[in-house]
Amino acid sequence: MECIxxxxxxxxxxxxxxxxxxxxxxxxxxxxxxxxxxxxRRGDLAELNDEEWLDFRELLKRLESALRKAFNATxxxxxxxxxxxxxxxxxxxxxxxxFRPRYNHKVEFAGLVxxxxxxxxxxxxxxxxxxxxxxxxxxxxxxKENL
Amino acid sequence: MECIxxxxxxxxxxxxxxxxxxxxxxxxxxxxxxxxxxxxRRGDLAELNDEEWLDFRELLKRLESALRKAFNATxxxxxxxxxxxxxxxxxxxxxxxxFRPRYNHKVEFAGLVxxxxxxxxxxxxxxxxxxxxxxxxxxxxxxKENL
Numbered sequence: 001m002e003c004i005x006x007x008x009x010x011x012x013x014x015x016x017x018x019x020x021x022x023x024x025x026x027x028x029x030x031x032x033x034x035x036x037x038x039x040x041r042r043g044d045l046a047e048l049n050d051e052e053w054l055d056f057r058e059l060l061k062r063l064e065s066a067l068r069k070a071f072n073a074t075x076x077x078x079x080x081x082x083x084x085x086x087x088x089x090x091x092x093x094x095x096x097x098x099f100r101p102r103y104n105h106k107v108e109f110a111g112l113v114x115x116x117x118x119x120x121x122x123x124x125x126x127x128x129x130x131x132x133x134x135x136x137x138x139x140x141x142x143x144k145e146n147l
Numbered sequence: 148m149e150c151i152x153x154x155x156x157x158x159x160x161x162x163x164x165x166x167x168x169x170x171x172x173x174x175x176x177x178x179x180x181x182x183x184x185x186x187x188r189r190g191d192l193a194e195l196n197d198e199e200w201l202d203f204r205e206l207l208k209r210l211e212s213a214l215r216k217a218f219n220a221t222x223x224x225x226x227x228x229x230x231x232x233x234x235x236x237x238x239x240x241x242x243x244x245x246f247r248p249r250y251n252h253k254v255e256f257a258g259l260v261x262x263x264x265x266x267x268x269x270x271x272x273x274x275x276x277x278x279x280x281x282x283x284x285x286x287x288x289x290x291k292e293n294l
Contacts, residue, residue, distance in 0.1 A: 045225070046208045050201065057200050061193045075233060075240070078192070079226040086222060086251070086267040093222070104233070120233040122272060 005038045005094035012136045015143050020052045021059055023099075025140050030129040031077075031100040032107055032114035033067045033143060039095040045080055048095065056097075062147055063099060069146040071109065073101035077123055110138045152185045152241035159284045163294055167199045168206055170246075172287050177276040178224075178247040179254055179261035180214045180290060186242040192227055195242070203244075209294055210246060216293040218256065220248035224270055257285045 004024065015023040015035060026034040037059060039052065048056070060078070067073040077100040085093040100123055103116040112135065118124045131139070151171065162170040162182060173181040184206060186199065195203070207225070214220040224247040232240040247270055250263040259282065265271045278286070 045223075046211050048204065053201065053204050054197060057195065057197075064193050075229065075238070076192075077226070077228045077230070079224070079228075081224045081226075081269065082222065083224070083249070083267050083269060086249075091222070102230070102233075120230050122228065122230060125269060 003092070003094060004036055005096050012133045012140060015140050016059070016062075016147055018055050018059055020055045023059065023063065025136055025143075027130055027136070028128045029114065029131045029135075029139065030127050031102060031116060031123065032071055032109065033073060033099075033101040033139065035063075035099050037063070037097040037099055042092075042094050044093060045082075045095050063143075066143050066146040067101045070142045071101065071103070071107050071114075072105070074104045074119070075102050076100065077102060109142070110135045150239070150241060151183055152243050159280045159287060162287050162290050163206070163209075165202050165206055167202045170206065170210065172283055172290075174277055174283070175275045176261065176278045176282070176286065177274050178249060178263060178270065179218055179256065180220060180246075180248040180286065182210075182246050184210070184244040184246055189239075189241050191240060192229075192242050210290075213290050213293040214248045217289045218248065218250070218254050218261075219252070221251045221266070222249050223247065224249060256289070257282045 009022065009024045013025045015025055020040055022038050022040060024036045024038060026036060028034060064076050079098045082093045085091050102119055104119050106113055106115045156169065156171045160172045162172055167187055169185050169187060171183045171185060173183060175181060211223050226245045228245065229240045232238050249266055251266050253260055253262045
């Protein structure tokens, strides 16, 4: 599987870019607005420098604010795992954050209904909602308008 | 259930404390060295100031380094979720990070065996390994020696 971090995002997926990070919409939108925040260089979380670390915090603030405005997201889950990188020998970790907006209400958008039946509980990795390129583009546009 | 963030940790649990954060060992040691990194004040992740944010990064580095030395941890999962806080009305989020060291090998310590059968995959929240106060104290001591 191609590394989501190294792959060049297409325009349906790219939400934002800073000097150090890029934000890419996930294909699975079980949590509407789910995306990856990817460090542009290879590296380990503990090796981030001050500039990269503070830039990430600014991006986190902007993303949370944008998702509240775009879809009235209630709260947010952030995870930095990188487990899959250890399926390779040698491992090839590439810092990225998983961002899952969470909702205490359903959202209708682009002709679809997005729900969060696990709200206030741990996210469910089994429940998936794959969306078309057209819907991805609309979600990306809506988030960008609010960034 | 008492908030793990507000509860005063007992000496079997407290690993470290900085100006802004405290590190508390979890009772569930399914991932040996699992702990919580808790902001001392109430607040939202997006509201952390530069000092708190950079202090967290330093603590993250020190903890990862300590767990590599203490138990030869292979890599680490970091999550900031706060879902449970939204089971209360009004919600009472309190910034804390879940820290799970991950292992590509089994570790024998304090007469117990710790394994990570999900290594290189997402952590398993169902598999639990509750340990006694005595074992917690030994784990905390070993981590502190390496901090």
